[in-house]
Amino acid sequence: MKQRLVLVGGGHAHLSVLEALARKPVQGVEVTLITPSAWQNYSGMLPGWIAGHYALDNSRIDLRPLAAAAGARLVPDSVVGMDAGRHCVGLTDGRHVHYDLLSLDVGSETDTSWLQALGGTLLPVKPLDHFFDRWPRELAQAQARGTCRLVVVGAGAAGVELALAAQHALRQAGVQTRVDLVASENGVLTGHHPRVQQRVQAYARRAGLHLHMQRAVGAEGGVLLADGSFLPADLVIAATGARAPVWLAMSGLALDPAGYILVDSHQRSTSHADVFAAGDVCARPGSALSRSGVHAVHAGPVLARNLMAALAGEPLHTYRPKPNALYLLACGPRYAIASWGAWSAQGHWVWRWKDWIDRRFIRRFAPGRWPNQPGGDGSSA
Numbered sequence: 001m002k003q004r005l006v007l008v009g010g011g012h013a014h015l016s017v018l019e020a021l022a023r024k025p026v027q028g029v030e031v032t033l034i035t036p037s038a039w040q041n042y043s044g045m046l047p048g049w050i051a052g053h054y055a056l057d058n059s060r061i062d063l064r065p066l067a068a069a070a071g072a073r074l075v076p077d078s079v080v081g082m083d084a085g086r087h088c089v090g091l092t093d094g095r096h097v098h099y100d101l102l103s104l105d106v107g108s109e110t111d112t113s114w115l116q117a118l119g120g121t122l123l124p125v126k127p128l129d130h131f132f133d134r135w136p137r138e139l140a141q142a143q144a145r146g147t148c149r150l151v152v153v154g155a156g157a158a159g160v161e162l163a164l165a166a167q168h169a170l171r172q173a174g175v176q177t178r179v180d181l182v183a184s185e186n187g188v189l190t191g192h193h194p195r196v197q198q199r200v201q202a203y204a205r206r207a208g209l210h211l212h213m214q215r216a217v218g219a220e221g222g223v224l225l226a227d228g229s230f231l232p233a234d235l236v237i238a239a240t241g242a243r244a245p246v247w248l249a250m251s252g253l254a255l256d257p258a259g260y261i262l263v264d265s266h267q268r269s270t271s272h273a274d275v276f277a278a279g280d281v282c283a284r285p286g287s288a289l290s291r292s293g294v295h296a297v298h299a300g301p302v303l304a305r306n307l308m309a310a311l312a313g314e315p316l317h318t319y320r321p322k323p324n325a326l327y328l329l330a331c332g333p334r335y336a337i338a339s340w341g342a343w344s345a346q347g348h349w350v351w352r353w354k355d356w357i358d359r360r361f362i363r364r365f366a367p368g369r370w371p372n373q374p375g376g377d378g379s380s381a
Helices: 012-023 043-050 063-069 116-121 128-145 157-172 194-207 246-250 293-312 348-364
Strands: 003-008 029-035 039-041 060-062 072-076 079-083 088-091 096-098 101-104 122-124 147-153 176-183 210-213 216-219 222-225 230-232 235-238 275-277 327-330 336-340 343-347
Touching: 003 012, 003 293, 012 029, 012 063, 012 293, 029 063, 039 128, 043 128, 043 157, 043 348, 060 063, 063 072, 079 246, 101 293, 116 122, 116 216, 116 222, 116 235, 122 128, 128 147, 128 157, 147 157, 147 222, 147 230, 157 176, 157 194, 157 235, 157 327, 176 222, 194 210, 194 336, 194 343, 275 293, 327 348, 336 348, 343 348
Parallel strands: 003 029, 003 101, 029 072, 101 275, 122 235, 147 176, 147 235, 176 210
Antiparallel strands: 039 060, 079 088, 088 096, 216 222, 222 230, 327 336, 336 343
16 A cells, blocks of 8 residues: 655745655655645745736746646645644545645744734735735735835834835835834844844835834724824735644644644654654744744755655654855845845845845746656756
8 A cells, every 4th residue: 555645735845845756756655735726936036026026927836747747646725624643634625634644834824913903904924825816906906096005014034025025016106105114122133133134224214114113003094003103004014923823733743832843853743753844834842943934945855855764764864954044135126135144245236146046946846847747857957
């Protein structure tokens, strides 16, 4: 009987798993990929897409040819429940999918609990599919009005990039625009070096962003700040803190206090040896990695090797996160700021560097790159 490998989510890490299976198929294994969309919208190019530098098709990956090359059955659905004891996951249509080996790469959700009063004015950055679908409509409505009051809540890397990208897009569309960026009292880009924070704040102010270093809650018609001031808004983009998918709470897996899957140095669940996880959905004891696609990309090849090793009963490999991750922060126009530990830089050349990295990542998973895929020749970039 074939072993059942189930991949939940089409995130960055699972791209590496599918790539590995496409390059070297594993005999005697039935592979299933469960993901809500046949496309992976690449988060690294989201700011550039908002700003108008990329077409949609240039900033996403078609999972169908990649899954076909990997010999995986693609199930277009979402997981809404899991029973680790019964070795199965539950789908939105009520079906249960059983596994011998499971890998989870479903990311995290945007915590908007204190912004719910905004109703339809609220646009969370996650799930990305929803954001990619809705932003063009919001831009068209702003053009029709001729004005837009935008508030971005959350001033991590995503919030900064989204605020600057949206401001650029609205201005390019001829919309009279005001953009407020709301950070917590800890400031902009918490966790980055002070010099990087200074660079970003200086650029944001030159660009005309209005910065607020205080907590905020949603209210009818806008956002209420901790000092009592009110920011009226036509649209509020939430790039706030992440939270774990709620269905994990009943999964039976060992979780950290925030509800994320606890994994060891092999990306394997600390409680269930037949479950692996990578990306935002997991946490490592004693580690405080930021929830960034950078770590999912780096963990992907190790996850792929360990899934193959687990199926073959071979020793597992260790994933050692790099102490500093490179961030290239898009600033609206073709301009970017680099952050790597204490080192930082900025300029149009940083944008060109980011553009080269992002386009190379998309090309890496383009159709026709593997021998067992129509049009493929097995060549590498």
